[in-house]
Amino acid sequence: MNITEFLKAGPNNIVVAAHDKNDGKYPSGKNGPRGDYTFSSGIWQTVWMEPVSKNHIQGIKLLPQVAEKQLKIQVTSTAKAKVTAIVSSEGKEISKTVIQSGMEFNIPVENPKLWSPDSPFLYDLKLSIHGKNGEIIDEVKSYFGMRDIKLGKVNGIVRPLLNDKFVMQLGLLDQGYWPDGILTAPTEEALKYDIEFTKKAGYNLIRKHMKTEPQRFYYWADKMGLLVWQDMPCLWYPDEDTTIYRKAFRDEYKAIIDDHYNSPSIIAWVPFNENWGAFDVRNITDWTKQYDPSRLVNGNSGFNNNPSYQKAYGDPGNGDFVDTHIYVGPKGASEPDPKRAASLGEFGGVGLFVRGHMWPVENNAYAYEPTIEALTDRYIFLMDNVEQLLRYKGLSVAIYTQTTDVEHEVNGLLTYDRKIQKMVLERIKAVNQAVIKAGNELN
Numbered sequence: 001m002n003i004t005e006f007l008k009a010g011p012n013n014i015v016v017a018a019h020d021k022n023d024g025k026y027p028s029g030k031n032g033p034r035g036d037y038t039f040s041s042g043i044w045q046t047v048w049m050e051p052v053s054k055n056h057i058q059g060i061k062l063l064p065q066v067a068e069k070q071l072k073i074q075v076t077s078t079a080k081a082k083v084t085a086i087v088s089s090e091g092k093e094i095s096k097t098v099i100q101s102g103m104e105f106n107i108p109v110e111n112p113k114l115w116s117p118d119s120p121f122l123y124d125l126k127l128s129i130h131g132k133n134g135e136i137i138d139e140v141k142s143y144f145g146m147r148d149i150k151l152g153k154v155n156g157i158v159r160p161l162l163n164d165k166f167v168m169q170l171g172l173l174d175q176g177y178w179p180d181g182i183l184t185a186p187t188e189e190a191l192k193y194d195i196e197f198t199k200k201a202g203y204n205l206i207r208k209h210m211k212t213e214p215q216r217f218y219y220w221a222d223k224m225g226l227l228v229w230q231d232m233p234c235l236w237y238p239d240e241d242t243t244i245y246r247k248a249f250r251d252e253y254k255a256i257i258d259d260h261y262n263s264p265s266i267i268a269w270v271p272f273n274e275n276w277g278a279f280d281v282r283n284i285t286d287w288t289k290q291y292d293p294s295r296l297v298n299g300n301s302g303f304n305n306n307p308s309y310q311k312a313y314g315d316p317g318n319g320d321f322v323d324t325h326i327y328v329g330p331k332g333a334s335e336p337d338p339k340r341a342a343s344l345g346e347f348g349g350v351g352l353f354v355r356g357h358m359w360p361v362e363n364n365a366y367a368y369e370p371t372i373e374a375l376t377d378r379y380i381f382l383m384d385n386v387e388q389l390l391r392y393k394g395l396s397v398a399i400y401t402q403t404t405d406v407e408h409e410v411n412g413l414l415t416y417d418r419k420i421q422k423m424v425l426e427r428i429k430a431v432n433q434a435v436i437k438a439g440n441e442l443n
Helices: 188-200 215-224 243-260 281-291 307-313 372-392 427-438
Strands: 055-065 068-076 084-088 090-099 104-108 125-131 138-142 149-154 157-162 169-174 206-207 227-231 266-270 322-325 341-347 396-399
Touching: 055 125, 055 188, 055 396, 068 125, 084 104, 090 104, 157 341, 157 396, 169 188, 169 227, 169 427, 188 215, 206 266, 206 396, 243 281, 341 372, 372 396, 372 427
Parallel strands: 169 206, 169 396, 206 227, 227 266, 322 341, 341 396
Antiparallel strands: 055 068, 068 104, 084 090, 084 125, 125 138, 149 157
């Protein structure tokens, strides 16, 4: 938003007001009026100001092309301009190109260092617009990771390939809720902590469930090497006139893809979950693949392989995953078909009560264990089963519920306040790494 016309010389008081009708007419995920958790509204992501020149860079779109050893880049600016693009690796300039804003250009990246969870290498990118006398009138610094994600066959089985190799995607359902701010983390360190914990516990993936985060969250995922499946928050229809709500969904879904397009950590989009507010699943799944062909798509997580859904609606058969949610599971997980990889989009959800660290409501989980040791044992048993499904049934993705407790749900690896680890970290890390290693051995 350009606020120039509202400013005056001298001190200014700037007030930003958000009007939220709380009517459920916009995608809100589990935080809507009919959602599962405490309802919040208003401005919940980061707000900042920055001074810019009249002609300045408005946006950049980056597409790493590993096979071609290049970065496809498009820069938008307030007026047409020549833009100098400099790519650096560990402080050393490796490529410099002058490009025209508004057009796509390819910047060479010779001998690319690939981005992955084990080696999350990031290149630095500096873009600058110069004035008539050569002076810099606007400059933007960013980064990118050279990585490729697609489906391919490994020993005849369709699996997701990261940089042409199968990597078993083992992760957590991550809802991003906080006891004090609900949708808003108290600090950037708090955002970072959840990612650090996930990595320390031996996972390589999160599914960001029914929520999007501030850009800083994805920066840390990019920086620390954590794969992300990104959900689109669902709709809750307050009445029968669905036209306006569905337009809002499409508009916001496109905006989310645009906002996070440059993050190498995001490898899959999930437009719908368990058929909540779902519509035009086939078309929206196909549109997503067309709009962002650089990532995978799970069109309707948990329901494109659900028998009751298939009976009522039929399996659209598109997208990149045959996906099932099973609690507690994991037995009964999807198997791959000739065109799609097998995913267990949610499973587990085993709870543990930790008195003094629980939300003051009736608590629940899909199953319970009485102690940290017993819960850890149960988890290891489940992961041993995941490894068998990986080896013998073609499973490629498994997502355990969940990172933290969330209000009445007590099935997190951490309590809601993040103060207590509910499993023995060293033991779950060992079994998680064993599952990922078993996937590597299939290459």
